[in-house]
Amino acid sequence: MKRVLVATGGGDCPGLNAVIRAIVKRAAQEKDWEVIGSIQSFDGILKEPTEIKILDDTAVKGIHYQGGTIIGTTTKGGPFAWPVKKSDGTWGSADRSDEMIRKLQYLGVDAVISIGGDGSQKISQQLYEKGLNIIGVPKTIDNDLMATDFTFGYQTAVQVCTEAVDKLKTTAASHNRIFILEAMGRDAGWIALSAAIAGGAEACLIPEIPYDINQVVKKLDSRFSKGKGFGIIVIAEGAMPKGGEALAEESIEVGNPNLKLGGAADRLLYELKEAGVEADIRTTVLGHLQRGGIPMAYDRVLATQFGVKAFEMVLEKKFGHMVASRHPEVVAVPLLDAIGKQNIVNPESNLVKTAKGVGICFGD
Numbered sequence: 001m002k003r004v005l006v007a008t009g010g011g012d013c014p015g016l017n018a019v020i021r022a023i024v025k026r027a028a029q030e031k032d033w034e035v036i037g038s039i040q041s042f043d044g045i046l047k048e049p050t051e052i053k054i055l056d057d058t059a060v061k062g063i064h065y066q067g068g069t070i071i072g073t074t075t076k077g078g079p080f081a082w083p084v085k086k087s088d089g090t091w092g093s094a095d096r097s098d099e100m101i102r103k104l105q106y107l108g109v110d111a112v113i114s115i116g117g118d119g120s121q122k123i124s125q126q127l128y129e130k131g132l133n134i135i136g137v138p139k140t141i142d143n144d145l146m147a148t149d150f151t152f153g154y155q156t157a158v159q160v161c162t163e164a165v166d167k168l169k170t171t172a173a174s175h176n177r178i179f180i181l182e183a184m185g186r187d188a189g190w191i192a193l194s195a196a197i198a199g200g201a202e203a204c205l206i207p208e209i210p211y212d213i214n215q216v217v218k219k220l221d222s223r224f225s226k227g228k229g230f231g232i233i234v235i236a237e238g239a240m241p242k243g244g245e246a247l248a249e250e251s252i253e254v255g256n257p258n259l260k261l262g263g264a265a266d267r268l269l270y271e272l273k274e275a276g277v278e279a280d281i282r283t284t285v286l287g288h289l290q291r292g293g294i295p296m297a298y299d300r301v302l303a304t305q306f307g308v309k310a311f312e313m314v315l316e317k318k319f320g321h322m323v324a325s326r327h328p329e330v331v332a333v334p335l336l337d338a339i340g341k342q343n344i345v346n347p348e349s350n351l352v353k354t355a356k357g358v359g360i361c362f363g364d
Helices: 016-028 097-106 118-129 154-175 190-199 213-221 264-274 297-315 335-339 350-357
Strands: 002-008 033-038 052-055 082-085 091-094 111-116 134-138 177-183 203-205 231-236 248-250 259-261 280-285 321-326 329-334
Touching: 002 016, 016 033, 016 052, 016 111, 016 297, 097 118, 111 118, 111 297, 118 134, 118 335, 134 297, 134 335, 154 177, 154 190, 154 231, 154 280, 154 297, 177 190, 177 264, 190 203, 190 231, 190 350, 203 213, 213 231, 213 264, 231 264, 264 280, 297 321, 297 329, 321 335, 329 335
Parallel strands: 002 033, 002 111, 111 134, 134 321, 177 231, 177 280, 203 231
Antiparallel strands: 033 052, 082 091, 248 259, 321 329
């Protein structure tokens, strides 16, 4: 019996379970393959005792519409930076990648499918360079991975954000207020941009287009007459004013070196008031609401396509590659193509031109 190990790494994302289910169902058709899951990404292999789970038809029954991941995930640690407490009480890290590969060999694992975003796929490439038979599956609500048209989870996050715009519009109109909605996305403005268009926001502020607060004020002024009116601004968490930087702070969590973004909406509120905006302004930060819950149909379909393709790449021994959506096909691309640079919004793209064409202000 051959074995393929599945790991989900990084932040949770709508559609993860649909990928796992698709891998298991496709593997079951080969008769001589067993699927196992590593609990909490690769931590399940590195922990003592090892934490793995048999993934069979019973384990994945009905999970395709469930949010989260049945094998857990983590943004901390990993095989190349395992947290280690020093004798003086401070924390450092250790490279346990060779040890992990030996453990996988001991467990009889023939191939690994790593489901994750940019950070996870960089780890996948490093493990591949060490000789591990590994395949990547792109997962992130941020849609910031290169080499694929879309990542699953992104469309669900956009839907959540759009519904928030819809709801804020009614209360904004009732109270003649300005609402600032802060969306996730880190260095990419895809979620904010799509939700602003779909929801009909007045302004959309994204990392790729630093904003001039005076231009934003000008747009808002056009929405008010004799104190009556309202406005919706969708701002990405990584947005920044011209000449400024995104608001971020270093994580104090052990084994999690990622910068934590946040505060863009509150900063914008302060800037608007300083610029003389008299209207009542409120902020709403969606945060992890965009990550959780039931995946929409689009993401379930895409995730299922990715899962089936990933296992077929195992059969084809297409290691060192990642599944990618290249409409209308699902293909294999080198991991290096996916992690070389981020997929961010091009300010000259059709989507930005569309937004400007319906009057959305970017503050530029």
